[in-house]
Each structure stands twice: as structure tokens, then as C-alpha cells.
Amino acid sequence: MSQETNLNTLHFPSDWKDYSLIDCGNKRKIERFGNTILIRPEPQAIWKPGLSEKDWYKQADAEFIRDNINKKNTGELEGGWKQLRKIPSQWEIKYSSNNRQLKIGLQFTGFGHVGIFPEQATNWDYLMANLKKDQKVLNLFAYTGVASVAARTTGADVTHLDAVKNVVTWARENMERSNLEGIRWIVEDAFKFVQREVKREKLYDFIILDPPAYGRGPSGEKWLLEELLDQLMEGVSKILKPDGKLILNLYSLGYSPLLCNNLLKSYFPKRKVESGELVLKSETGYLLPLSVFGRI
DSSP, X not given: OOOOEEEEEEEOOOSOTTEEEEEEETTEEEEEETTEEEEEEOTTOOSOXXXXXXXXXXXXXXXEEEEEEOTTOOOOEEEEEEESSOOOSEEEEEEEETTEEEEEEEEOOTTSOOSOOGGGHHHHHHXXXXXXXXXXXXXXXXXXXXXXXXHHTTTOEEEEEESOHHHHHHHHHHHHHTTOOOOEEEESOXXXXXXXXXXXXXXXXXXXXXXXXXXXXXXXXXXXXXXXXXXXHHHHHHHEEEEEEEEEEEOSTTOOHHHHHHHHXXXXXXXXXXXXXXXXXXXXXXXXXXXXXEEO
């Protein structure tokens, strides 16, 4: 097995005019999305914040109040938004990289999300820098589609798949905001789709994987990361071209870059693997770890 590995690098977005992590601590974070400043729960931020509580609320427009972990034990937040100032419930921000610009629609959701995971910006950079026109891209667990739109800006042939119909609609709107067209939209269970692509002998130049810890397919299919990830990777390894590229993100608490590295090495033993962490750097100097990633 080849040992060519770049392990445990830290990647974080920089020079993003429409986003900043202002501060984090006491299991919360305060962020600016465009002109909107939000306080949200953040279980990773177990340290003391850099700013005072008074400083946080002097800036914040809204806060997501977490009540408890929901009854289905999915790990999703349960609670609601408390508006501290009168602000719109939907708005738009921009992201620029490699002489391309993405427009991203944001809105308040019942789970404390707003439609974007800012730490993923370095993956969008990677897509826009490495993809070529007409290359085939598969984005699994694709959520609101910012990675799909980033890939499409290069002229790549993009297939976007998510099990939730309304976030696929949201993704389509993000494509249209960015004055693009031509992404293939699929509402489907990712595991089943990959198995069918294996049978069809379909091959992709680039695959993006961003699986949740827990989820449900459109027909009630149950997804548990620790039970199905290995089987999913087996299928993915069969539909990625021999020289293809792959991005894997793992958000589950406790997963490490080394685990991600070993998983990719086991299925792609002759390929170079990079693994590390996606983090956000706060204005108060903290590095907030949010995801581990692996790339081949």
C-alpha cells in the first residue's frame, strides 16, 4: 500500500467579505452572514468566549435557542429562532473564488441551520480550481447545493443528489441565482443510487460525499453513518474513474482525520490522500474545528 499521505492539515476560508466568525465559546458561536449576525449553538466550542455576553448581544440580530436533542435521536437541534432585531427571514450572500462568483440564498430553518456550512468554502475553492469542462461530477448528500453550483461554474457535468425535496429546490434556486443552468437534480437515497450506478457501470471524474450522522431517504430509508459508510465507500470506489478525484466530509463528533485517511486508503491504496480538518477562524483568534475531510 502506498504511504503517500498529507495528514492533519487545517483548512479555513479567508478573505470572505460576506461571512465571518466573530467569536465562539460556551458551546455557542456568533457569526455574520452578509449584514445579518446570528448566535447559534456550537457543541465543539467548549472554551470561554473572547468577548463578553454583552458584546455578543449588542451585535446579534437573532439567536437560535436550543431546547434539547430531538426525540428521534438524530442529533439535530430542536428549538426556535428568537429575533433580537427586525430582520428579513430570507437573504442572500456572495462567495468569490477563481474569478467566479456564487450567490447563495439563506433562510432560517427549524434546525438552526441557514442553508450553508461556511467551513466548506475551501472545498468550493478546490472544485473550482481542479475541475474541467464536461467532467462528470456526482455530489451526494448535496444539501442546498453550493458545492454543486461551484462545480457547475467550471462547465462540469454535475449530478446533484439529496433525499430531501425542499433542499433540492433550494439548491436549484442557488444555481439560478448564480446565473447558471444544466445541473441534474435527483431526490433519492444516496446508498441506493450508488448501488444502481455500480450496476449500470457508470463512472465519474469527481465525487463529493458529505454524509450526515443520521438521515432518512425519501421512502423512509434509514441512514446511519457508522453502519453504512464503509458499504457506501465500496460502491463509490467502483464508480470513480481510476484517475478521478474525491472529497469526503465527516461531521460526526469523534471522527478524526486519521480515520478518514485510513478509510480512503483502504479503497484507493495506490492514490495520494490528503486528510485534515475544516475549521473556522474567529475574529477573537480561536480555531473552531467543524469537520474532518479526506481528498484523493
